Amino acid sequence: MTAERLSRPEPAELDVADRHIINRLQDGLPLVEAPYAAVAAELGLGEGELLYRLERLLEAGVLSRFGPMYHAERLGGGLTLAALSVPDADFERVTEAVNAFPEVAHNYRREHRLNMWFVLATETPERIGEVIEGIEAATGLPVFNMPKQEEFHVRLHLPV
Protein backbone atom coordinates (compact mmCIF):
# COMPACT_ATOMS: atom_id res chain seq x y z
CA MET A 1 0.00 0.00 0.00
CA THR A 2 1.41 3.38 -0.92
CA ALA A 3 1.83 6.28 1.47
CA GLU A 4 -0.41 8.31 -0.79
CA ARG A 5 -3.38 6.04 -0.27
CA LEU A 6 -2.96 6.30 3.48
CA SER A 7 -2.89 10.09 3.60
CA ARG A 8 -6.13 11.82 4.45
CA PRO A 9 -8.17 12.75 1.42
CA GLU A 10 -9.46 16.26 0.94
CA PRO A 11 -13.19 17.03 1.06
CA ALA A 12 -14.75 16.51 -2.37
CA GLU A 13 -16.66 19.03 -4.49
CA LEU A 14 -20.20 17.69 -4.74
CA ASP A 15 -23.16 19.08 -6.63
CA VAL A 16 -26.78 18.88 -5.52
CA ALA A 17 -27.50 15.62 -7.34
CA ASP A 18 -24.41 13.95 -5.82
CA ARG A 19 -25.54 15.04 -2.37
CA HIS A 20 -29.02 13.65 -2.89
CA ILE A 21 -27.58 10.36 -4.11
CA ILE A 22 -25.20 10.05 -1.14
CA ASN A 23 -27.89 10.93 1.38
CA ARG A 24 -30.42 8.57 -0.18
CA LEU A 25 -28.12 5.59 -0.64
CA GLN A 26 -26.70 5.70 2.88
CA ASP A 27 -30.18 4.56 3.88
CA GLY A 28 -30.00 1.55 1.61
CA LEU A 29 -30.85 0.21 -1.82
CA PRO A 30 -34.22 -1.56 -2.05
CA LEU A 31 -34.14 -5.25 -2.97
CA VAL A 32 -36.46 -4.78 -5.93
CA GLU A 33 -36.21 -5.86 -9.53
CA ALA A 34 -34.68 -2.66 -10.93
CA PRO A 35 -33.30 -1.00 -7.78
CA TYR A 36 -31.33 1.80 -9.43
CA ALA A 37 -34.31 2.82 -11.57
CA ALA A 38 -36.47 2.93 -8.41
CA VAL A 39 -34.01 5.17 -6.53
CA ALA A 40 -33.37 7.34 -9.59
CA ALA A 41 -37.13 7.95 -9.95
CA GLU A 42 -37.32 9.01 -6.28
CA LEU A 43 -34.51 11.51 -6.86
CA GLY A 44 -35.82 12.79 -10.18
CA LEU A 45 -32.83 11.43 -12.08
CA GLY A 46 -32.51 8.99 -14.97
CA GLU A 47 -31.29 5.48 -14.17
CA GLY A 48 -28.26 5.96 -16.43
CA GLU A 49 -27.32 9.20 -14.75
CA LEU A 50 -27.55 7.64 -11.28
CA LEU A 51 -25.32 4.73 -12.34
CA TYR A 52 -22.82 7.08 -13.96
CA ARG A 53 -22.64 9.33 -10.89
CA LEU A 54 -22.34 6.36 -8.52
CA GLU A 55 -19.43 5.02 -10.52
CA ARG A 56 -17.76 8.43 -10.42
CA LEU A 57 -18.30 8.84 -6.66
CA LEU A 58 -16.67 5.43 -6.11
CA GLU A 59 -13.75 6.22 -8.43
CA ALA A 60 -13.19 9.55 -6.68
CA GLY A 61 -13.22 7.83 -3.29
CA VAL A 62 -16.19 9.85 -2.03
CA LEU A 63 -17.85 6.50 -1.42
CA SER A 64 -15.51 3.86 -0.09
CA ARG A 65 -17.97 1.06 -0.88
CA PHE A 66 -21.36 0.43 -2.35
CA GLY A 67 -23.13 -2.85 -1.72
CA PRO A 68 -24.09 -5.33 0.97
CA MET A 69 -22.39 -4.90 4.33
CA TYR A 70 -21.80 -8.30 5.84
CA HIS A 71 -21.75 -9.18 9.53
CA ALA A 72 -18.35 -10.84 10.08
CA GLU A 73 -19.29 -12.99 13.04
CA ARG A 74 -22.51 -14.22 11.45
CA LEU A 75 -20.46 -15.33 8.45
CA GLY A 76 -18.43 -17.49 10.82
CA GLY A 77 -15.39 -15.22 11.13
CA GLY A 78 -13.57 -13.67 14.06
CA LEU A 79 -13.33 -9.92 14.64
CA THR A 80 -11.78 -7.87 17.39
CA LEU A 81 -10.33 -4.48 18.27
CA ALA A 82 -6.92 -4.49 19.92
CA ALA A 83 -4.46 -1.89 21.15
CA LEU A 84 -0.76 -1.52 21.89
CA SER A 85 1.23 0.98 23.88
CA VAL A 86 4.18 1.62 21.57
CA PRO A 87 7.27 3.62 22.59
CA ASP A 88 7.73 6.53 20.13
CA ALA A 89 11.25 5.48 19.20
CA ASP A 90 9.91 2.07 18.17
CA PHE A 91 6.78 3.21 16.37
CA GLU A 92 7.86 2.55 12.77
CA ARG A 93 9.25 -0.91 13.53
CA VAL A 94 6.11 -1.94 15.41
CA THR A 95 3.83 -0.52 12.69
CA GLU A 96 5.62 -2.63 10.12
CA ALA A 97 5.49 -5.75 12.30
CA VAL A 98 1.76 -5.36 13.02
CA ASN A 99 0.76 -4.46 9.46
CA ALA A 100 2.61 -7.52 8.14
CA PHE A 101 -0.20 -9.70 9.55
CA PRO A 102 -2.82 -10.06 6.80
CA GLU A 103 -5.47 -10.39 9.54
CA VAL A 104 -4.89 -6.72 10.48
CA ALA A 105 -7.62 -4.94 8.50
CA HIS A 106 -7.31 -1.39 9.87
CA ASN A 107 -4.64 0.19 11.99
CA TYR A 108 -4.73 3.73 13.39
CA ARG A 109 -2.39 5.79 15.48
CA ARG A 110 -4.37 7.47 18.26
CA GLU A 111 -3.53 10.08 20.86
CA HIS A 112 -3.32 8.11 24.10
CA ARG A 113 -0.81 6.01 25.99
CA LEU A 114 -2.41 3.13 24.08
CA ASN A 115 -1.37 4.70 20.79
CA MET A 116 -1.87 1.93 18.22
CA TRP A 117 -5.38 0.55 17.58
CA PHE A 118 -6.09 -2.15 15.04
CA VAL A 119 -8.94 -4.39 13.92
CA LEU A 120 -8.27 -8.09 13.41
CA ALA A 121 -10.50 -10.05 11.04
CA THR A 122 -9.92 -13.81 10.90
CA GLU A 123 -11.52 -16.75 9.15
CA THR A 124 -12.51 -18.38 12.44
CA PRO A 125 -13.09 -17.02 15.96
CA GLU A 126 -10.35 -19.35 17.29
CA ARG A 127 -7.74 -17.76 15.04
CA ILE A 128 -7.98 -14.38 16.88
CA GLY A 129 -6.01 -15.72 19.86
CA GLU A 130 -3.29 -17.16 17.64
CA VAL A 131 -2.83 -13.90 15.77
CA ILE A 132 -2.66 -11.93 19.03
CA GLU A 133 0.07 -14.28 20.30
CA GLY A 134 1.88 -13.81 16.98
CA ILE A 135 1.70 -10.01 17.29
CA GLU A 136 2.99 -10.14 20.87
CA ALA A 137 5.90 -12.31 19.76
CA ALA A 138 6.71 -10.09 16.76
CA THR A 139 6.53 -6.79 18.66
CA GLY A 140 7.58 -7.79 22.19
CA LEU A 141 4.59 -5.80 23.51
CA PRO A 142 1.45 -6.94 25.32
CA VAL A 143 -1.71 -6.71 23.19
CA PHE A 144 -4.84 -5.33 24.84
CA ASN A 145 -7.62 -7.36 23.28
CA MET A 146 -11.00 -5.63 23.37
CA PRO A 147 -13.54 -7.83 21.57
CA LYS A 148 -17.04 -6.44 21.53
CA GLN A 149 -19.20 -7.86 24.30
CA GLU A 150 -22.32 -6.17 23.06
CA GLU A 151 -23.14 -4.20 19.94
CA PHE A 152 -25.61 -1.35 20.27
CA HIS A 153 -27.42 -0.84 17.00
CA VAL A 154 -26.63 2.38 15.13
CA ARG A 155 -27.69 3.65 11.78
CA LEU A 156 -25.08 6.21 10.81
CA HIS A 157 -26.18 8.83 8.38
CA LEU A 158 -23.68 11.56 7.49
CA PRO A 159 -25.72 14.28 5.80
CA VAL A 160 -23.99 16.20 2.98
Add this chain to the structure above:
Amino acid sequence: MSVSTCPSDQATREARDENALDALDRAIVLATQSGLPLVPDPWAAIAGPLGIDGSEVRRRMQRMLDSGVIRRIAAVPNHYRLGYLANGMTVWDVDDAHIDRLGRVVAALPGVSHCYRRPRHLPEWSYNLFAMLHGHTRDDVEQQAEALCSLLGDACRDHRILYSSRILKKTGLRLAARSDRQA
Protein backbone atom coordinates in the same frame (compact mmCIF):
# COMPACT_ATOMS: atom_id res chain seq x y z
CA MET B 1 -19.94 -24.29 8.48
CA SER B 2 -17.40 -24.80 11.24
CA VAL B 3 -18.67 -24.86 14.80
CA SER B 4 -16.97 -22.55 17.27
CA THR B 5 -15.86 -23.97 20.60
CA CYS B 6 -15.66 -20.54 22.22
CA PRO B 7 -18.36 -20.49 24.95
CA SER B 8 -18.64 -16.69 25.01
CA ASP B 9 -19.69 -16.86 21.40
CA GLN B 10 -22.82 -18.88 22.16
CA ALA B 11 -25.39 -16.38 20.91
CA THR B 12 -23.55 -15.71 17.69
CA ARG B 13 -23.05 -19.41 17.12
CA GLU B 14 -26.72 -20.14 17.56
CA ALA B 15 -27.64 -17.35 15.20
CA ARG B 16 -25.14 -18.74 12.72
CA ASP B 17 -26.48 -22.29 12.84
CA GLU B 18 -30.05 -21.14 12.53
CA ASN B 19 -29.20 -19.09 9.47
CA ALA B 20 -26.61 -21.49 8.11
CA LEU B 21 -25.46 -20.37 4.70
CA ASP B 22 -25.17 -22.91 1.94
CA ALA B 23 -22.57 -22.91 -0.82
CA LEU B 24 -24.73 -20.75 -3.07
CA ASP B 25 -25.23 -18.14 -0.34
CA ARG B 26 -21.47 -18.05 0.16
CA ALA B 27 -20.91 -17.68 -3.56
CA ILE B 28 -23.22 -14.64 -3.47
CA VAL B 29 -21.25 -13.22 -0.52
CA LEU B 30 -17.98 -13.68 -2.40
CA ALA B 31 -19.40 -12.11 -5.56
CA THR B 32 -20.70 -9.03 -3.74
CA GLN B 33 -18.32 -8.34 -0.85
CA SER B 34 -16.33 -5.84 -2.85
CA GLY B 35 -19.49 -4.16 -4.14
CA LEU B 36 -22.76 -4.46 -6.01
CA PRO B 37 -22.59 -4.33 -9.85
CA LEU B 38 -23.50 -0.89 -11.21
CA VAL B 39 -25.81 -2.12 -13.96
CA PRO B 40 -29.60 -1.79 -14.30
CA ASP B 41 -30.20 -5.38 -13.08
CA PRO B 42 -27.44 -6.07 -10.54
CA TRP B 43 -29.19 -9.24 -9.31
CA ALA B 44 -29.03 -10.84 -12.75
CA ALA B 45 -25.37 -9.79 -13.08
CA ILE B 46 -24.58 -11.62 -9.83
CA ALA B 47 -26.78 -14.59 -10.74
CA GLY B 48 -25.44 -15.25 -14.25
CA PRO B 49 -22.02 -16.73 -13.35
CA LEU B 50 -23.65 -18.79 -10.57
CA GLY B 51 -26.14 -20.43 -12.94
CA ILE B 52 -29.22 -19.11 -11.14
CA ASP B 53 -31.59 -16.26 -11.93
CA GLY B 54 -31.82 -12.79 -10.44
CA SER B 55 -34.94 -13.50 -8.42
CA GLU B 56 -33.10 -16.33 -6.61
CA VAL B 57 -30.28 -13.89 -5.72
CA ARG B 58 -32.85 -11.42 -4.39
CA ARG B 59 -34.62 -14.11 -2.38
CA ARG B 60 -31.36 -15.25 -0.78
CA MET B 61 -30.14 -11.72 -0.10
CA GLN B 62 -33.48 -10.90 1.53
CA ARG B 63 -33.04 -13.92 3.80
CA MET B 64 -29.52 -12.79 4.72
CA LEU B 65 -30.88 -9.30 5.47
CA ASP B 66 -33.64 -10.76 7.65
CA SER B 67 -31.17 -12.88 9.62
CA GLY B 68 -28.65 -10.04 10.01
CA VAL B 69 -25.90 -11.70 7.95
CA ILE B 70 -26.24 -8.65 5.70
CA ARG B 71 -26.48 -5.47 7.78
CA ARG B 72 -27.80 -3.49 4.84
CA ILE B 73 -27.16 -2.81 1.16
CA ALA B 74 -25.97 0.76 1.04
CA ALA B 75 -23.39 3.39 0.18
CA VAL B 76 -20.51 3.77 2.64
CA PRO B 77 -19.09 7.26 2.40
CA ASN B 78 -15.49 8.15 3.09
CA HIS B 79 -15.84 10.49 6.10
CA TYR B 80 -12.96 12.71 5.06
CA ARG B 81 -14.18 13.16 1.49
CA LEU B 82 -17.58 14.30 2.81
CA GLY B 83 -15.86 16.91 4.95
CA TYR B 84 -16.12 15.00 8.23
CA LEU B 85 -12.50 15.68 9.12
CA ALA B 86 -12.76 15.06 12.86
CA ASN B 87 -13.36 11.45 13.77
CA GLY B 88 -13.01 10.64 17.44
CA MET B 89 -13.18 7.32 19.19
CA THR B 90 -14.87 8.23 22.45
CA VAL B 91 -14.46 5.83 25.35
CA TRP B 92 -16.54 5.86 28.53
CA ASP B 93 -16.23 4.27 31.95
CA VAL B 94 -19.88 3.44 32.56
CA ASP B 95 -21.39 1.70 35.58
CA ASP B 96 -21.88 -1.94 34.56
CA ALA B 97 -25.36 -1.91 36.12
CA HIS B 98 -26.56 0.68 33.58
CA ILE B 99 -24.51 -0.01 30.48
CA ASP B 100 -27.16 -1.99 28.57
CA ARG B 101 -29.66 0.85 28.79
CA LEU B 102 -27.11 3.64 28.28
CA GLY B 103 -25.41 1.89 25.37
CA ARG B 104 -28.72 2.00 23.52
CA VAL B 105 -29.17 5.69 24.36
CA VAL B 106 -25.70 6.55 23.03
CA ALA B 107 -26.14 4.48 19.86
CA ALA B 108 -29.31 6.39 19.00
CA LEU B 109 -27.53 9.77 18.86
CA PRO B 110 -26.85 11.25 15.41
CA GLY B 111 -23.17 11.21 14.45
CA VAL B 112 -22.46 7.93 16.25
CA SER B 113 -21.23 5.32 13.75
CA HIS B 114 -20.32 2.43 16.05
CA CYS B 115 -21.24 1.73 19.64
CA TYR B 116 -19.93 -1.28 21.54
CA ARG B 117 -19.43 -2.59 25.03
CA ARG B 118 -15.85 -3.87 25.40
CA PRO B 119 -13.85 -5.31 28.31
CA ARG B 120 -11.86 -3.15 30.71
CA HIS B 121 -8.18 -3.91 31.28
CA LEU B 122 -7.56 -2.55 34.77
CA PRO B 123 -5.54 -0.70 35.81
CA GLU B 124 -4.39 0.46 32.35
CA TRP B 125 -7.80 0.77 30.73
CA SER B 126 -11.02 1.48 32.60
CA TYR B 127 -13.33 2.29 29.65
CA ASN B 128 -16.08 -0.18 28.75
CA LEU B 129 -18.25 1.73 26.26
CA PHE B 130 -16.91 2.80 22.85
CA ALA B 131 -18.68 5.22 20.49
CA MET B 132 -17.21 6.62 17.26
CA LEU B 133 -18.19 10.25 16.68
CA HIS B 134 -17.92 12.13 13.40
CA GLY B 135 -17.92 15.88 12.90
CA HIS B 136 -16.64 18.57 10.56
CA THR B 137 -14.31 19.89 13.26
CA ARG B 138 -12.95 18.76 16.61
CA ASP B 139 -15.28 21.35 18.18
CA ASP B 140 -18.25 19.45 16.70
CA VAL B 141 -16.98 16.19 18.10
CA GLU B 142 -16.35 17.75 21.50
CA GLN B 143 -19.87 19.20 21.57
CA GLN B 144 -21.32 15.79 20.72
CA ALA B 145 -19.21 14.26 23.48
CA GLU B 146 -20.45 16.89 25.95
CA ALA B 147 -24.06 16.10 25.03
CA LEU B 148 -23.32 12.44 25.49
CA CYS B 149 -21.69 13.12 28.85
CA SER B 150 -24.82 14.87 30.16
CA LEU B 151 -26.98 11.99 28.92
CA LEU B 152 -24.87 9.47 30.79
CA GLY B 153 -24.91 11.53 33.97
CA ASP B 154 -23.63 9.97 37.19
CA ALA B 155 -23.46 6.50 35.65
CA CYS B 156 -20.33 7.65 33.77
CA ARG B 157 -17.19 8.10 35.84
CA ASP B 158 -14.76 9.25 33.16
CA HIS B 159 -14.38 9.58 29.41
CA ARG B 160 -11.78 10.36 26.76
CA ILE B 161 -11.77 11.24 23.08
CA LEU B 162 -9.06 9.40 21.15
CA TYR B 163 -8.55 11.11 17.80
CA SER B 164 -6.74 9.24 15.08
CA SER B 165 -3.55 11.06 14.14
CA ARG B 166 -2.44 8.68 11.37
CA ILE B 167 -3.94 5.91 9.27
CA LEU B 168 -1.37 3.10 9.47
CA LYS B 169 -3.27 0.50 7.44
CA LYS B 170 -6.68 0.31 5.82
CA THR B 171 -7.77 -2.69 3.80
CA GLY B 172 -11.21 -4.13 3.17
CA LEU B 173 -12.34 -7.02 5.30
CA ARG B 174 -12.19 -10.21 3.24
CA LEU B 175 -14.88 -11.89 5.21
CA ALA B 176 -15.79 -14.83 3.08
CA ALA B 177 -12.39 -15.97 1.89
CA ARG B 178 -12.84 -19.44 3.33
CA SER B 179 -16.12 -20.09 1.58
CA ASP B 180 -14.36 -21.53 -1.45
CA ARG B 181 -12.88 -24.21 0.80
CA GLN B 182 -16.33 -25.04 2.08
CA ALA B 183 -18.24 -24.90 -1.15
